[in-house]
Amino acid sequence: MSQLIGVDVGGTALKLGRFSSDGELLAELTCPTPQPAMPGGVVTAIVDAVAALDPEGLARRVGIGLPGPMDAEARVARVCINLPGWQQVPLAEWLEPQLQRRVTLANDGNCALMGEAWRGAAVGYDDVLLLTLGTGVGGGVLLNGQLFSGHGGAAAEPGLISVDPEGPPCNSGNRGSLEQHCSIAGLRRLMDRDPQTLDQLARAGDPEALAAWRDYGRWLGVGLSSLIYVLTPQLVLIGGGLSAASDHFLPSALAEVEQRVQAESRRGLIIRRAQLGNGAGRLGAARLALERLRD
Numbered sequence: 001m002s003q004l005i006g007v008d009v010g011g012t013a014l015k016l017g018r019f020s021s022d023g024e025l026l027a028e029l030t031c032p033t034p035q036p037a038m039p040g041g042v043v044t045a046i047v048d049a050v051a052a053l054d055p056e057g058l059a060r061r062v063g064i065g066l067p068g069p070m071d072a073e074a075r076v077a078r079v080c081i082n083l084p085g086w087q088q089v090p091l092a093e094w095l096e097p098q099l100q101r102r103v104t105l106a107n108d109g110n111c112a113l114m115g116e117a118w119r120g121a122a123v124g125y126d127d128v129l130l131l132t133l134g135t136g137v138g139g140g141v142l143l144n145g146q147l148f149s150g151h152g153g154a155a156a157e158p159g160l161i162s163v164d165p166e167g168p169p170c171n172s173g174n175r176g177s178l179e180q181h182c183s184i185a186g187l188r189r190l191m192d193r194d195p196q197t198l199d200q201l202a203r204a205g206d207p208e209a210l211a212a213w214r215d216y217g218r219w220l221g222v223g224l225s226s227l228i229y230v231l232t233p234q235l236v237l238i239g240g241g242l243s244a245a246s247d248h249f250l251p252s253a254l255a256e257v258e259q260r261v262q263a264e265s266r267r268g269l270i271i272r273r274a275q276l277g278n279g280a281g282r283l284g285a286a287r288l289a290l291e292r293l294r295d
Contacts, residue, residue, distance in 0.1 A: 002295055003059035005101070006286030007046060008108060008278075009066050011037060011082060011135050014045055016053050017282040021290060023119045025279070029053045038085045039077075039094075047098045061293040062103045063285030064091065065111035067136060069154035074104045074292065078154065081171040082136050102293045106285060108132070110147055110156065112239055112274070113140030114284030121237055121275035129233045130274065131158055131224075132240035137179035141231060159183075163222045178223035182216065184242065190215050199245040210248065217249030221256020228261050228269065239274035246273045 003026065008015040010033060018027040031049050034041035050062065068080035075093060080086035092103040106114075113130040116122040122130070128142040137159030141148040149155050159179035160172045167176020168189075180186050184195055191198060191212035201209035224236060238246055254271060274280060 002061070003054075004286040004289050005050060005054060005059045005062045006111070006282035006284065006289070007050075007062065007064045008111065008281030008285060009033065009042060009046075009064060010108075011067070014042075014049055015278060015282050016049050017279065017286065018054050018059055019283065019286045023283060023287065025283075027053055028279075028282075036085075037083045039089045039091070042083075043091070043094050043098070046095065050099055050101075057100070060101050060295070061289040062095070062099060062101050063111070063287070063289035063292075064095075064103060064105050065108035065281045065285045066091075066105060067108050067138060069107055069149075069152075069157065070105045072151070072153040074106060074153070074288075077105060102289075104289050104292045106288050107138065107140065107149070107156070108281050109138030109158075110140040110149065111282070111284035111288065112138075112276075112280040113142055113237075114147060114287045115276050115280035115282070116237055116239070116274055116284070117142060118283060118287045119276070120280060120283075121272065122235060125235045127231070127233045128235045128237065129158070129227055129231055130237045130239055131182075131220075133182055133220075133238065133242035134240035135184055137177075137182050138240075141233075143231070158223070158227055161223060161226060163219060163226075178219070181219035182223065182242075186219070187212070187216050187242065195242055195245060199248065202245070202248045213245065213248035214252040217252030218256050220249060221253040221260070224253060224271070225257050225260035228257065229265055232265055232269075234268065234270065236269065236271040237274040238272070239277075239280060241278070243273050 077089040126145040131139040139158040141156040164176030170177040
């Protein structure tokens with residue numbers, strides 16, 4: 001039975017998994033992302049990591065998730081706004097001769113959504129919005145059971161929508177984007193603590209920490225409200241590293257959605273934490289390799 005490799009490229013770590021064709025994890029590897037995360041260094045790191053993960057060459061197809069849009073052919077990373085030097089990088093073309101395997105690329109939020117749809121919280125749903133909350137805010141959209149990426153491959157960047165026209169500048173060129181309010185940096189603007197400390201303080205009942213998480217949830221709810229009006233999904237999943245603290249912020253996000261979104265547009269809507277954690281991206285990348293790259 002053929003095997004697959006999924007790679008999730010993040011700003012601090014590369015997360016890899018080798019999977020069976022039905023999504024069973026056979027081996028995994030995490031290694032640091034080279035700093036600065038320039039394309040050449042990341043290519044070398046991926047080649048070395050794949051060789052370590054699959055020394056016998058059992059997996060012939062590789063899917064790679066990256067924080068930004070790809071071209072329509074899923075061969076070129078068009079831009080990764082939070083990684084230096086990533087503009088129009090022909091990553092698949094660079095990697096294939098070194099890996100001696102076929103490669104497809106995808107937005108990391110789309111990969112996480114595909115992972116959840118394959119073996120996670122989105123199984124059985126056709127219309128799904130996923131938000132990943134962490135260093136940035138990404139996500140993906142499933143419509144009628146199909147991943148939506150638009151005619152040029154750059155659609156579904158929910159973190160870049162505007163929620164505050166006078167807000168902090170975003171690397172995308174926008175101001176007051178959802179990412180600027182709901183990323184780790186946005187959380188720190190509310191209370192200057194790292195997320196783990198803020199989570200611990202809130203669990204201990206610290207009123208300032210609890211207030212910061214409530215305000216964070218309100219901003220998330222504002223962004224979700226606009227997205228829900230456009231997409232009317234069955235299911236909204238909250239993933240990424242900050243989702244571990246969702247008990248603190250989801251109640252205020254839900255209250256904001258209920259206040260802002262008319263009942264008919266949220267009929268039957270479920271909003272909950274994603275299931276697969278940091279493994280969703282690599283699993284979804286492998287799933288896209290399975291779908292796009294035929295043996």
